[in-house]
Amino acid sequence: MNQISRREFLKMGASLAAMIGLGPLYAPALAEGLQEIVYGRVRILWLQGQSCTGCSVSLLDSASPGPVSLVTRYMSLAFHATLSAAQGQVAMDMIYQLVQKPGYVLIFEGAVPMGMPRASLVNDKPLEELLLPAVQNAGVVIAVGTCATYGGMPAAEGNPTGAASLRKFMEAKRLNTGNLLAVPNCPAPPESLVGSLAYYLKLGMPPKDPQFHRPTMFYSRSVHAECPRYHYYQNSQFASDFGDEHNCLFKLGCLGPISFSDCPRRQWNDRTNWCVRANSPCISCSSEYFCALKDVPFFRKGEAYRALKKTVNKSTESKSQGE
Amino acid sequence: MTIVKIDPLTRIEGHLKIETVMDTNTDSKFKEKFRVREARSTGLMFRGVEVLLQGRDPMDAQHIVQRICGVCPIAHGIASCMAQEVAYRTEATANGRLIQNLILVSDYIHSCFTHFYLLAALDFVNVKAILEYKGNDPKISGLKQWAQQELKDNRISPVAPFLPRYEGDYIENVDVNISLLAHYVQAFDMRALAYKMGCVFGGKMPHTMSLLPTGANVNVRVDDILSAKTKLEELITFINQVYLPDVALLAKSYPQYFKIGKGPEAFLCAGVFRESNYDMYIKPGVVINGALEEFNQEMITEDVRFSYYSSRSKMHPFESETKADPYKQGAYSWLKAPRYKRKAMQVGPAARLLVQYARKNNHEMCQLSDKLLEEIGGKPGDLNSAMGRHLARAVECKFIAERAMQWLDQLNPKEPSAKDFDLPETGIGYGCLEAPRGTLGHWLKIKNYVIENYQCVVPTTWNCSPRDDDGQPSAVEQSLEGTLVADAENPIEVGRVVRSFDPCIACSVH
Numbered sequence: 117m118n119q120i121s122r123r124e125f126l127k128m129g130a131s132l133a134a135m136i137g138l139g140p141l142y143a144p145a146l147a148e149g150l151q152e153i154v155y156g157r158v159r160i161l162w163l164q165g166q167s168c169t170g171c172s173v174s175l176l177d178s179a180s181p182g183p184v185s186l187v188t189r190y191m192s193l194a195f196h197a198t199l200s201a202a203q204g205q206v207a208m209d210m211i212y213q214l215v216q217k218p219g220y221v222l223i224f225e226g227a228v229p230m231g232m233p234r235a236s237l238v239n240d241k242p243l244e245e246l247l248l249p250a251v252q253n254a255g256v257v258i259a260v261g262t263c264a265t266y267g268g269m270p271a272a273e274g275n276p277t278g279a280a281s282l283r284k285f286m287e288a289k290r291l292n293t294g295n296l297l298a299v300p301n302c303p304a305p306p307e308s309l310v311g312s313l314a315y316y317l318k319l320g321m322p323p324k325d326p327q328f329h330r331p332t333m334f335y336s337r338s339v340h341a342e343c344p345r346y347h348y349y350q351n352s353q354f355a356s357d358f359g360d361e362h363n364c365l366f367k368l369g370c371l372g373p374i375s376f377s378d379c380p381r382r383q384w385n386d387r388t389n390w391c392v393r394a395n396s397p398c399i400s401c402s403s404e405y406f407c408a409l410k411d412v413p414f415f416r417k418g419e420a421y422r423a424l425k426k427t428v429n430k431s432t433e434s435k436s437q438g439e
Numbered sequence: 440m441t442i443v444k445i446d447p448l449t450r451i452e453g454h455l456k457i458e459t460v461m462d463t464n465t466d467s468k469f470k471e472k473f474r475v476r477e478a479r480s481t482g483l484m485f486r487g488v489e490v491l492l493q494g495r496d497p498m499d500a501q502h503i504v505q506r507i508c509g510v511c512p513i514a515h516g517i518a519s520c521m522a523q524e525v526a527y528r529t530e531a532t533a534n535g536r537l538i539q540n541l542i543l544v545s546d547y548i549h550s551c552f553t554h555f556y557l558l559a560a561l562d563f564v565n566v567k568a569i570l571e572y573k574g575n576d577p578k579i580s581g582l583k584q585w586a587q588q589e590l591k592d593n594r595i596s597p598v599a600p601f602l603p604r605y606e607g608d609y610i611e612n613v614d615v616n617i618s619l620l621a622h623y624v625q626a627f628d629m630r631a632l633a634y635k636m637g638c639v640f641g642g643k644m645p646h647t648m649s650l651l652p653t654g655a656n657v658n659v660r661v662d663d664i665l666s667a668k669t670k671l672e673e674l675i676t677f678i679n680q681v682y683l684p685d686v687a688l689l690a691k692s693y694p695q696y697f698k699i700g701k702g703p704e705a706f707l708c709a710g711v712f713r714e715s716n717y718d719m720y721i722k723p724g725v726v727i728n729g730a731l732e733e734f735n736q737e738m739i740t741e742d743v744r745f746s747y748y749s750s751r752s753k754m755h756p757f758e759s760e761t762k763a764d765p766y767k768q769g770a771y772s773w774l775k776a777p778r779y780k781r782k783a784m785q786v787g788p789a790a791r792l793l794v795q796y797a798r799k800n801n802h803e804m805c806q807l808s809d810k811l812l813e814e815i816g817g818k819p820g821d822l823n824s825a826m827g828r829h830l831a832r833a834v835e836c837k838f839i840a841e842r843a844m845q846w847l848d849q850l851n852p853k854e855p856s857a858k859d860f861d862l863p864e865t866g867i868g869y870g871c872l873e874a875p876r877g878t879l880g881h882w883l884k885i886k887n888y889v890i891e892n893y894q895c896v897v898p899t900t901w902n903c904s905p906r907d908d909d910g911q912p913s914a915v916e917q918s919l920e921g922t923l924v925a926d927a928e929n930p931i932e933v934g935r936v937v938r939s940f941d942p943c944i945a946c947s948v949h
């Protein structure tokens with residue numbers, strides 16, 4: 117098991133520390149955290165509720181460490197529905213075996229249909245029946261992605277299943293949320309998930325916000341504050357059409373000011389690109405507002421039309437009243 | 440009679456249960472002891488995306504529907520853009536179409552690699568062969584040492600996620616196993632590379648940011664074209680030198696799977712990759728019992744007799760509704776049962792390729808498929824089988840990746856990628872195209888500037904639906920009938936047939 121040298125670990129630890137904004141002093145500790153994941157001292161149980169598997173796919177877009185080492189050595193992925201060879205009873209037996217040995221890491225992707233338990237079934241039983249012992253016996257519980265963190269798209273206004281976040285599920289079952297860590301964004305960035313895990317294993321629970329349990333190292337600065345177009349915003353230079361590369365996207369609907377995530381720095385798919393560079397207004401996929409309300413659309417184009425309609429309606433109403 | 444249930448059926452997207460009734464096999468020609476009499480396919484997770492879209496801004500749709508599926512979000516996003524374009528009475532710009540095609544190609548390639556290597560290969564490759572590896576490739580010997588250590592430590596679930604597994608007739612040849620395992624490892628990086636290529640234009644993958652009715656937010660930039668080209672070149676090399684040969688090798692190792700997993704002789708293809716606003720690279724068409732017809736979305740209806748809905752049955756998607764009834768008597772799946780002219784259809788790469796054959800279109804694609812089929816003594820009809828689906832997927836992947844090179848050259852940095860449009864107070868529109876897993880349609884009705892109704896009929900809804908109101912089983916259910924199984928405790932054959940369709944359950948129920 118000496119394929120990865122100490123030096124490589126240090127290098128990865130350093131890049132992780134830099135990403136988290138911790139400074140080089142922390143590199144050795146994080147390197148050890150990574151090493152610990154490598155040597156498989158923790159087993160990971162990955163369960164999915166009302167999810168789209170996007171967070172799992174995103175994890176495979178991890179660049180450093182790369183995806184193969186991640187799912188074999190780093191993550192010790194004991195069970196994952198998309199990747200495990202085990203299926204049927206073989207898989208269920210393994211999950212139960214694992215849940216009986218407390219201390220594993222539980223990663224949960226998706227929302228929990230608390231208003232309609234049959235909207236997510238595992239082996240003919242509502243997911244909740246498996247999720248409850250899995251959460252109770254886990255050493256740390258990680259809610260991965262915006263669905264698990266806040267409810268996300270399945271919990272959008274008017275949804276029929278009463279979809280809720282893992283936190284709400286835990287609170288409803290009166291479970292202690294002290295060991296809960298939430299890594300939002302839709303999908304969750306692999307850097308934030310792996311970084312949080314490495315930090316937890318070596319340095320303990322990372323500092324997190326009390327309401328949503330998000331590690332502050334990744335989720336305390338707004339997209340807006342770190343956006344390269346921020347100076348346009350300050351100068352009130354706003355784009356009014358799609359495709360404008362040289363103005364702030366705020367008036368098209370950009371939700372960067374209410375989104376707390378390190379997207380402008382971290383970027384996506386191994387730093388290939390990110391939303392605003394692709395000229396796309398932030399849709400706040402990292403926040404509790406994502407998809408939440410019908411009245412807060414992603415683009416503001418429709419607002420003007422609806423406002424106009426309202427004024428027209430009002431004036432015709434007052435007219436008809438006057439008659 | 441034996442009832443065999445696989446729940447969860449893993450290495451697909453989402454929560455799927457397959458229940459089969461097996462008889463004892465009495466045909467002494469075959470050594471297998473069991474034969475599947477009938478099968479039921481059950482989707483186990485529901486979110487109600489169509490319901491929560493009601494009352495929202497129509498332009499929210501292309502982002503929300505991508506969240507239907509994290510494996511093939513792009514096709515959903517584009518279907519929504521197409522439906523909106525019809526409703527807004529506008530059309531896509533040339534750059535816009537090209538950018539959408541390129542992001543979609545990136546999703547296709549990622550999907551092909553993910554499906555063949557990460558999901559399906561473990562049904563054939565003997566992972567234990569890694570222990571016999573003697574070469575010095577650092578990645579494979581790393582994997583070997585890891586596996587050895589895991590076994591030595593005697594832990595719970597050693598060598599997970601590769602073990603435990605069903606036992607069965609895995610590949611015996613050590614070299615073949617090791618070479619496929621090496622490519623399994625490489626495929627992880629390659630699928631990430633495919634997504635990087637899409638990210639150049641989309642801003643982020645999966646769940647891309649730049650899709651917009653009439654095209655894309657993102658402008659065409661010369662540096663982006665170059666960056667995408669470099670990535671695509673590497674992907675094409677992998678497809679030609681590794682992926683296609685591996686699929687051909689697997690086909691030769693398991694020729695019997697060209698006779699196993701045959702679905703209905705009814706193939707649907709809505710066409711995909713817009714070359715202009717009236718023409719697509721993969722042409723649409725319907726082939727039922729060998730007869731070719733034009734694809735017409737009006738022929739689609741959705742049944743719910745065996746689905747957990749109290750909605751009206753046999754409705755066209757414009758009129759269809761989604762009223763959940765999780766305790767409905769007699770129902771057994773969260774999928775609705777879409778039918779074309781009341782027929783259970785088969786969708787996906789094999790269906791697409793068979794439609795291209797029937798239309799005498801994409802000649803080179805058909806030629807390569809002929810050549811690969813000849814090597815195992817097969818003919819185009821054999822594409823309707825478990826192995827045929829893998830073969831068709833790989834052949835198509837090569838041609839769309841190569842075509843994408845030309846799309847990159849057609850991008851024009853001087854032209855915009857989208858154009859302005861007016862939002863209508865009322866409107867209707869639909870968008871039909873092929874997602875990696877098959878035919879996808881979105882139907883949209885707008886009233887008072889917000890969504891009044893939104894319905895999606897998704898590839899896996901076609902392939903894995905429950906029975907329809909007339910009791911007709913779906914493509915997956917039909918394709919399992921008659922499958923021979925060696926050991927009912929280890930029904931590996933059933934998994935192979937189901938996985939050849941590449942089911943995506945989050946998609947199919949939505």
Ligand code: SF4
Pocket residue numbers: 339340341343344345346347349363364365366370371372373392398
């Ligand atoms: S584009 Fe968005 S995130 Fe950037 S400065 Fe403008 S409002 Fe803020």
Ligand code: SF4
Pocket residue numbers: 301302339372375377379380391392397398399400401402403643
């Ligand atoms: S910039 Fe906004 S939309 Fe983009 S990934 Fe970050 S939070 Fe999500």
